[in-house]
Amino acid sequence: MAEIWSGTLWPVLVIVFYILLIAVPLMLAMAYLTYAERKIIGGMQLRQGPMTVGPYGLLQPLADGAKLFFKETVIPTGSNKIVFVLAPMVTFVLALIGWAVIPFGYGLVLADINVGVLYLFAISSLGVYGIIMAGWASNSRYAFLGALRSSAQMVSYEIAIGLIIINVLITAGSLNLSEIVLAQSGLWYAIPHFPMFMIFIVSILAETNRHPFDLPEDEATLVTGYNVEYSSMTFALFFLGEYMNMILMSAIAVILFLGGWLPPFAIFPFTLIPGPIWFILKICLVLFVFIWARATLPRYRYDQLMRLGWKVFLPLSLAWVVLTSGFLVYFDMLPR
Amino acid sequence: MTISLFLFYILAFVATAAAVMVVAARNPVHSVLFLILAFFNAAGLFVLIGAEFLAMVLVVVYVGAVAVLFMFVVMMLDISSVRMRGGALQYLPIGLLVGIILLVELVLVGGTWTLAGSEIASPSPPLDSGVTNTEALGRLLYTDYFYAFQAAGVILLVAIIGAITLTLRERGAIRRQDISMQVHRSRAEAVQLRKVKPRAGI
Numbered sequence: 001m002a003e004i005w006s007g008t009l010w011p012v013l014v015i016v017f018y019i020l021l022i023a024v025p026l027m028l029a030m031a032y033l034t035y036a037e038r039k040i041i042g043g044m045q046l047r048q049g050p051m052t053v054g055p056y057g058l059l060q061p062l063a064d065g066a067k068l069f070f071k072e073t074v075i076p077t078g079s080n081k082i083v084f085v086l087a088p089m090v091t092f093v094l095a096l097i098g099w100a101v102i103p104f105g106y107g108l109v110l111a112d113i114n115v116g117v118l119y120l121f122a123i124s125s126l127g128v129y130g131i132i133m134a135g136w137a138s139n140s141r142y143a144f145l146g147a148l149r150s151s152a153q154m155v156s157y158e159i160a161i162g163l164i165i166i167n168v169l170i171t172a173g174s175l176n177l178s179e180i181v182l183a184q185s186g187l188w189y190a191i192p193h194f195p196m197f198m199i200f201i202v203s204i205l206a207e208t209n210r211h212p213f214d215l216p217e218d219e220a221t222l223v224t225g226y227n228v229e230y231s232s233m234t235f236a237l238f239f240l241g242e243y244m245n246m247i248l249m250s251a252i253a254v255i256l257f258l259g260g261w262l263p264p265f266a267i268f269p270f271t272l273i274p275g276p277i278w279f280i281l282k283i284c285l286v287l288f289v290f291i292w293a294r295a296t297l298p299r300y301r302y303d304q305l306m307r308l309g310w311k312v313f314l315p316l317s318l319a320w321v322v323l324t325s326g327f328l329v330y331f332d333m334l335p336r
Numbered sequence: 337m338t339i340s341l342f343l344f345y346i347l348a349f350v351a352t353a354a355a356v357m358v359v360a361a362r363n364p365v366h367s368v369l370f371l372i373l374a375f376f377n378a379a380g381l382f383v384l385i386g387a388e389f390l391a392m393v394l395v396v397v398y399v400g401a402v403a404v405l406f407m408f409v410v411m412m413l414d415i416s417s418v419r420m421r422g423g424a425l426q427y428l429p430i431g432l433l434v435g436i437i438l439l440v441e442l443v444l445v446g447g448t449w450t451l452a453g454s455e456i457a458s459p460s461p462p463l464d465s466g467v468t469n470t471e472a473l474g475r476l477l478y479t480d481y482f483y484a485f486q487a488a489g490v491i492l493l494v495a496i497i498g499a500i501t502l503t504l505r506e507r508g509a510i511r512r513q514d515i516s517m518q519v520h521r522s523r524a525e526a527v528q529l530r531k532v533k534p535r536a537g538i
Contacts, residue, residue, distance in 0.1 A: 008338075008339055012339075080363075080365075083365075083366075083369070114388060114468045114469075114470065115389055115392050118392035118396065121392075121396060122392050122395040122396045122399075125395075125396055125399075125400030126395070128400075128404055129372070132404070132411075133369075136365060144411075148408075151404060155404060158400070175468075304513075307513075
């Protein structure tokens with residue numbers, strides 16, 4: 001009995017504790033990301049943003065959560081009920097499980113697997129299922145059109161993201177996220193791979209269906225797209241999933257290009273701040289770009305979006321793969 | 337019972353059950369969803385035997401790309417499941433034939449596996465223990481089987497070009513957006529200032 005306890009149950013309990021340690025602050029961060037978004041956009045548009053609930057509107061996310069929680073969950077009669085309820089859960093779970101491999105600091109990672117990058121890529125490529133299931137199960141034209149747009153968009157931009165990741169992998173020589181971060185200790189990849197960094201930032205905007213690529217939930221033409229039939233907690237899960245995906249994608253951008261938990265310069269005043277704080281600060285920087293883009297840019301037209309993905313980003317990132325590998329082989333700088 | 341054995345039974349059971357449901361589900365979209373579940377559990381089995389690279393590639397390629405296309409096609413087609421059921425008996429003999437052939441083949445493979453002993457039982461070349469399986473796979477593909485790998489790539493390229501040629505058709509009166517042309521228009525050719533007399537028009 002003691003053997004089962006120490007060999008099986010105790011490690012499982014420890015892992016569950018670690019999962020909670022990651023997931024609970026993440027939920028909180030997500031809630032306050034919506035607040036930050038409203039405040040920043042408010043500031044950019046010369047408004048105040050939420051100010052009523054709590055000091056400076058700080059309790060607004062909690063009020064929003066309570067409101068969504070107490071609303072009635074409406075399941076449309078013509079919908080496919082099981083798939084309809086499953087879709088928001090899929091979205092939310094996929095947004096959460098990506099965090100299992102994200103290193104927050106040196107050795108601070110739940111699962112230090114050798115194929116971390118591939119795992120994240122696989123998880124983000126599954127994100128399309130939540131949306132496509134929601135669109136189909138709602139049995140509504142708007143939702144279905146939104147889902148079709150969204151899946152085509154996500155599949156297109158994943159190709160560019162995959163090629164950009166290959167660039168980083170060639171330079172770092174590992175699929176392990178911690179090793180990729182450590183390989184950047186001299187120079188962040190955002191500098192040698194600057195064009196790829198830019199394309200990656202634009203692609204993650206498209207991958208998370210954010211402005212200016214939020215065509216799946218285009219209010220003007222599709223009401224709100226794939227989640228038009230959802231209400232209450234089912235809607236809240238989609239909403240949470242979208243913001244969680246934003247944070248996850250920002251974390252991936254930070255790990256691949258901005259040196260993860262490493263300080264900008266490994267000299268005295270910068271090394272005082274611990275790694276996880278740097279990591280969070282960098283994530284906030286990328287998230288700010290997300291919100292900034294939303295406040296600034298008008299929505300793309302669908303054919304322009306497809307053109308950008310297939311005719312601009314794909315050839316460019318493929319050419320950069322050839323260039324990077326050619327450069328590394330010629331100067332004999334390939335990582336061993 | 338260790339955790340990995342327990343996980344193996346769960347994954348294997350769910351994979352088999354999902355595979356049965358792919359055939360048995362009445363709604364084709366549900367079939368595709370069960371197929372995805374089966375892929376997932378297969379990926380889990382790969383992880384259990386330590387082939388994490390294969391597992392991730394299975395998820396990226398099959399679940400992330402191929403099954404999405406399946407899903408698209410099945411959702412777009414308006415398949416009436418009742419009409420589909422009607423012809424099931426008609427195809428039963430050929431289905432049974434294929435099933436029996438597959439079963440016999442599997443039994444033969446399993447039989448030689450146990451009879452022949454260690455040579456066939458571990459046909460893979462020995463790996464260095466310090467090498468991750470991604471690296472081991474890469475070394476094998478890009479050194480020993482380089483030409484076969486390149487040939488596979490060329491075949492896929494031909495398939496892509498073939499698919500594009502099949503769907504490509506000339507459409508006459510279509511106005512495409514030429515962005516460089518739009519950008520390079522000057523003010524002189526785009527805007528005209530005219531003085532218009534009242535009630536005369538241009």
